[in-house]
Amino acid sequence: MAEEPVVPVFCTGVSAQVQRQRAKALGLGQHQNAVRFRGQDYAALRDDCLRSGSLFRDETFPPSASSLGFRELGPGSSKTRGVTWKRPTELCRHPQFIVDGATRTDICQGALGDCWLLAAIASLTLNETILHRVVPHGQSFQDGYAGIFHFQIWQFGEWQDVVVDDYLPTKDGKLLFVHSAEGTEFWSALLEKAYAKVNGCYEALSGGSTSEGFEDFTGGVTEWYDLRKPPADLYQIILKALERGSLLGCSIDITSAFDMEAVTFKKLVKGHAYSVTGAKQISYRGQSLGLIRMRNPWGEVEWTGAWSDNSSEWNAVEPALRQQLMVRMEDGEFWMSFRDFLREFTRLEICNLTPDALQSRKFRKWNTRLYDGSWRRGSTAGGCRNYPATFWINPQFKICLEEVDDDGDDFGGREPGCSFLLALMQKHRRRERRYGKDMETIGFAVYEHVGRSGVHLQRDFFLSNASRARSEQFINLREVSTRLRLPPGEYIVVPSTFEPNREGDFVLRVFSEKRADTEEMDDKIEAKLPDEKVLSEGEIDENFKQLFRQLAGPDMEISVTELQTILNRIIAKHKDLRTKGFSVESCRSMVNLMDKDGNGKLGLVEFNVLWNRIRNYLSVFRKFDLDKSGSMSAYEMRMALEASGYKLTQKLHQLLITRYAEPDLAIDFDSFVCCLVRLETMFRFFQAMDGDNDGVVTFGLLQWLQLTMFA
DSSP states (O other): OOOOOOOOTTSOHHHHHHHHHHHHHTTTTSGGGOEEGGGOOHHHHHHHHHHHTOOOOOTTSOSSHHHHOSSTTSTTOGGGTTOEEEOHHHHOSSOBSOSSSOOGGGOBOOSSSOHHHHHHHHHHTTOHHHHHHHSOSSOOSSTTOOSEEEEEEEETTEEEEEEEESOEEEETTEESSOBOSSSSBOHHHHHHHHHHHHTTSSGGGSSOOHHHHHHHHHSOEEEEEETTSOOTTHHHHHHHHHHTTOEEEEEOOOSSGGGTTOBOTTSOBTTOOEEEEEEEEEEETTEEEEEEEEEOTTSOOOOOSTTSTTOGGGGGSOHHHHHHHOOOSSSSEEEEEHHHHHHHOOEEEEEESSOBOTTSSSOOBOEEEEEEEEEOTTTTOOOSTTOTTTGGGSOEEEEEEOSOOOTTSSOTTOOOOEEEEEEEEEOSTTGGGGGTOOOOOEEEEEEEOOOSTTOOOOHHHHHHOOOSEEOSOOBSSSEEEEEEEEOSEEEEEEEEESSTTOOEEEEEEEEESSOEEEEEEOOOOEEOOOOOOOOOGGGSOHHHHHHHHHHHTTTTOBOHHHHHHHHHHHHHTOTTSOOOOOOHHHHHHHHHHHOSSSSSSBOHHHHHHHHHHHHHHHHHHHHHOTTOOSSBOHHHHHHHHHHTTEEOOHHHHHHHHHHHOOTTSOBOHHHHHHHHHHHHHHHHHHHHHOTTOSSOOOOOHHHHHHHHHHO
């Protein structure tokens, strides 16, 4: 497991991001090279404890009220009254990490509404290889015990190695949350704690979809099936998925809040996540019958219908097979017929570990690509297609489909096409619940397009072209995924929130049956600047020289404070411009950028260049202030920059809005001028230094400091 890159505390957010991107390119975040969550090194911490003879206590997720929750499990709440944190060594005489291998009965739900997570953990036990990717070997309460354990959890495209101490919340001497039926086994309780740590607290785990847990334990992708409209070969899909070690979960939809965890006549729980743990085709009264095995994480409350533990149907099954299949414990596990399964349950989730084409009879491996992205107010958060003025500013990704699916696939005589799966996942929303945030409503649209590679499409394209496909719905889940099949061609995927200006980070994953080229659509950075004629003193108009002498005073140089006075007097005459006036800092920046001789002031020639630029910027500002508000909206700003010859990436547009926009996303005239002065000066400086036009300039440390510290 590799170290995370060390980012000094004085590094800016931008430089930290650059270092992180470089580390990811070198493999950081892959399972064999997991990121150390919170920078904690399990091996080093464990060794320190063994040397000192002390047990580990995790101060980043302490055994205190803050780790439990923020509202229902918050400090002082009735549900946390009497909770004490104890190590397993205080709860039983001989605690075990895992006894005789991890099994489904190790996972019984406690006082937390995370049945969705526990259903995923239960399914995890069916595949020992996958289980031990999440629960590393070699951990115990005997050999080398130091009160510290670790687990590996997938988060948004990278694996995290998560360290926990073994303090667990208890009430009346019993574990408050997940526990094993056996009572002395603690791997599942510690895994739940690691997952709570990743998400900020235990309460953040309340409520969710089993697919979320599936994906975080595998890095796989989940497909959903509506059991009211199942595909004809769903039972075969389930059998093949179980054979491959895929994780399966299902639930019964609720129609109102009163239905939540209501128990049906035959003892199924609505709104509750179950694991699918097995399936078997048997001979029953001369006919073939599909059975399916389920598990309720509560560890009790079992199905009482046909094929339940004590039902008469078992009497007609051959004795040896009956002995093999029957489950007679109150462990929450039971069999039912596939027909009853379809009638009683409403949703099935299958997490494909190496996402296979489950709708095909032929085993096949997906080709995969993952992209990180973000929606930011004013720059990349354009909302859905209902908002045509801003939809185009969303991030865009191209998929080039060239190879059609193999002949013989079960496509019912349809035209040849290319199958692929899109999965859009929003980041960190569960962790941010304590701050009042929740899942955004997200989705995506797919457009057919043939054009210049990599160029971000503009508003006009989306006004004149309809989408070819889209996510099945915009919904406030962590992930929206859809399987699509389109003719060969080039397609643009536009992921978005439903409404504009809703901020968030996301991961877009593309899984294709055949090879498909993908790329993020982003403009290449360039500036087509007009030739800037720098006049000598003799060439400057006499009227301007007279004006300069009046403004500059006896030293014939304009200082920072003099520039501030000049600009604010001028701007005060333009009553239609929104501005707070040019600040000292803004004027200092402009002087430093324009000052060629390094004396901290502007001479006649330097001031003439700045003056002409400001006049030009005023003209551009008025032209693109389309609503005549006296300020530039973020979208007007983008068009103004492009009209001025600048092509910038999405990330740069984000940075400009962050740096220069007001809280309402408007750019005042003074900020507009400061932005363009800096942008033009930096481009001209770079172009002058880039003698061979290869887009690379080498700086010495002194040059770098002069450029960054004083510009």
